[in-house]
Amino acid sequence: MRDINPVLLRELRGRLRTPRSYWLLCGALFLVSSISLLIYSAEYASMNGQPTFNGSSGHTVFLSLVVTALVVVTAIAPIMAAGSISGERERQTFDLIVLTQLRPIDIVLGKTAATFAYCLLFVTALTPFMAITFLIGGVDVGELAMMYIVIMSTALLYTCIGVYWSTRTQTAITATGYALATILGMLLVLPVLVLVLPEVLPGWIADSTTTWRQLMLAIHPFATIIFTQDAIRTSTVWTNQYTIFGVTIAGPAMWVMSVAVSWFWSCVCSILSIRRLTPPTSKGAS
Amino acid sequence: MIEFRSVSKSYGKTHALVSLSCVIPRGATVGLIGPNGSGKTTALRLLTTLITPSSGDIIVDGISVCADPTHVRQRIGYMPDTFGVYESMTATEYLDFYARCGTMAPAQRSAIIPSMLARVGLSDAAQTAVMSLSRGMAQRLSLGRALLHNPDILVLDEPASGLDPRARIELRTLLHALHDEGKTIFISSHILSDLADLCTHMLILEHGKTVAYDTLANMTRFTQQQSISVALTHPAPTIIDVAATCGYSAHQTATDLLRYDLTGSTHAADRAALLRALLAADIAVHTFAPQEAALEQAFLQMTSTDQHMQETPHA
Incomplete structure (x- = not known):
């Protein structure tokens, strides 16, 4: 049987042996629970003294949990991943790892999996809170699973972006800056483009504005969650109607596209990271 | 290889x-x-x-x-x-x-x-x-x-x-x-x-x-110069002149009036000639010890000027 990836093992042990990880996890859970408590209280207050929650209230609390979890993952994943390889450079251990028989793919996968595992730990720790909303009602198991998949796919993408920048920079702080700038660019600039482009560009884009917007926003997890709520209301969880060149066709639902796009770009970032770590070869310089 | x-x-x-x-x-x-x-x-x-x-x-x-x-x-x-x-x-x-x-x-x-x-x-x-x-x-x-x-x-x-x-x-x-x-x-x-x-x-x-x-x-x-530590049993100021005739310069050490540092050729034959000359001049030599700091000397000689780079044989 093949051994577990040594980089993954070392990263997990290294992280979980220091109190920093516990404090970070506790802080994130405190944030999520506080916000959900606030929403819960607000919902309760809006009942005008009638102490009866309905499905809509449970769904609102659930959505607040999902959005907060997504915000936390958006912060944790790139910050942790950005220090993975550049941190090795700072500790002056990078050369030693590179000179072992580990392949660049092993190093990149180990680093990615370690950060992803930490995000998974956080999302798993959210389960009791999610369970409460599930018991209140208004949320079914399918929606719960769907949101978990979207959150984890987002965590994977942001981890890969962090690892990619980590391979390109000498210090963790620089890598973190670039990774956060990339992700904030995706989160903030993309919606602006989605709103502006169809107005500026004439022709078929204007004809299929909604499709265009949905395609562009597939990389935006927060937009995906909003669009998915519409899909759940209309009971079209797996498929969606798209209009391209005036033709309406059925395609995968927005959240499925979002997950697929996240996985695709995660692969692209990982391949680029592996290429950065692969020693250049030549026939010998002249 | x-x-x-x-x-x-x-x-x-x-x-x-x-x-x-x-x-x-x-x-x-x-x-x-x-x-x-x-x-x-x-x-x-x-x-x-x-x-x-x-x-x-x-x-x-x-x-x-x-x-x-x-x-x-x-x-x-x-x-x-x-x-x-x-x-x-x-x-x-x-x-x-x-x-x-x-x-x-x-x-x-x-x-x-x-x-x-x-x-x-x-x-x-x-x-x-x-x-x-x-x-x-x-x-x-x-x-x-x-x-x-x-x-x-x-x-x-x-x-x-x-x-x-x-x-x-x-x-x-x-x-x-x-x-x-x-x-x-x-x-x-x-x-x-x-x-x-x-x-x-x-x-x-x-x-x-x-x-x-x-x-x-x-x-x-390759070191061009070597230091030889010479200790005498009796004072002999003529050692400086005798050493000079063999191409070595002699300096009395500051701490011991009977000890001299002689600097000159690294060749064994030259060292032997020097020792013979000292004995022939009735200088009472107690010890005659070539020093082992050759690598340091070689390094200093070779890295001090561009001239040495040209003189040094490359492998």
Whole structure:
């Protein structure tokens, strides 16, 4: 049987042996629970003294949990991943790892999996809170699973972006800056483009504005969650109607596209990271 | 065998290494010396494939570092000048991590790690956190890591830097043993006395250029001047004139009026002629001891002026 990836093992042990990880996890859970408590209280207050929650209230609390979890993952994943390889450079251990028989793919996968595992730990720790909303009602198991998949796919993408920048920079702080700038660019600039482009560009884009917007926003997890709520209301969880060149066709639902796009770009970032770590070869310089 | 073929490395307009060419026989212990910024670390990093040459190539046992760095890496154990640590790792876990990275089987790992710790004298520190190891212990652990996969070639960048005398002696003993096992060893160091004790070959670099590459014996033979310490039983001021007739200059030491330092030719025949002349002049010579600081003298002579670079024979 093949051994577990040594980089993954070392990263997990290294992280979980220091109190920093516990404090970070506790802080994130405190944030999520506080916000959900606030929403819960607000919902309760809006009942005008009638102490009866309905499905809509449970769904609102659930959505607040999902959005907060997504915000936390958006912060944790790139910050942790950005220090993975550049941190090795700072500790002056990078050369030693590179000179072992580990392949660049092993190093990149180990680093990615370690950060992803930490995000998974956080999302798993959210389960009791999610369970409460599930018991209140208004949320079914399918929606719960769907949101978990979207959150984890987002965590994977942001981890890969962090690892990619980590391979390109000498210090963790620089890598973190670039990774956060990339992700904030995706989160903030993309919606602006989605709103502006169809107005500026004439022709078929204007004809299929909604499709265009949905395609562009597939990389935006927060937009995906909003669009998915519409899909759940209309009971079209797996498929969606798209209009391209005036033709309406059925395609995968927005959240499925979002997950697929996240996985695709995660692969692209990982391949680029592996290429950065692969020693250049030549026939010998002249 | 390792062959540097006109290897150069430039960073923009800065030439870190210029056309280094030399052949290192299997089992040699090569000392790299030179002032700071002379290209020693660049040469070592090129050999370990951590960086690629701007031009030229290095052939390690028939494998080009440019064409096949992965296979070259399997033959090399590298000990950098700094000891990078992972937090919260014991010495055993540190070696275990690198053994796993070397794709060693669990049974092999559990056998080799205790023996490696014993070899580098760290059995008692097996469960000590690497962060709390002394500099000397950390260096030995780093050497143990470099030896885990039993490489043919060891590349050591400033291994003795910052070590106390005991740690230096222990490290030197370990390196002697590795040399006896037939490993080819590269050592970059500023401590010339250690290199003189360990090395079979010397490579002197300055401003990225090769000043000299030769066996230690040839290198020290090249030294143009040698100091001879002469102690007398009775005062004899005529020693200065007699030495001068043989081409040596004599200076009385400040601490002992009966002791003189004679500086001149390194040739054994000239030294013999000098001794004969002193005895013929009835100078009561008690001791006549050529000094062993030849490597330091050679280094100083060769790196002091550009003229020496032209005069020194290249390998």
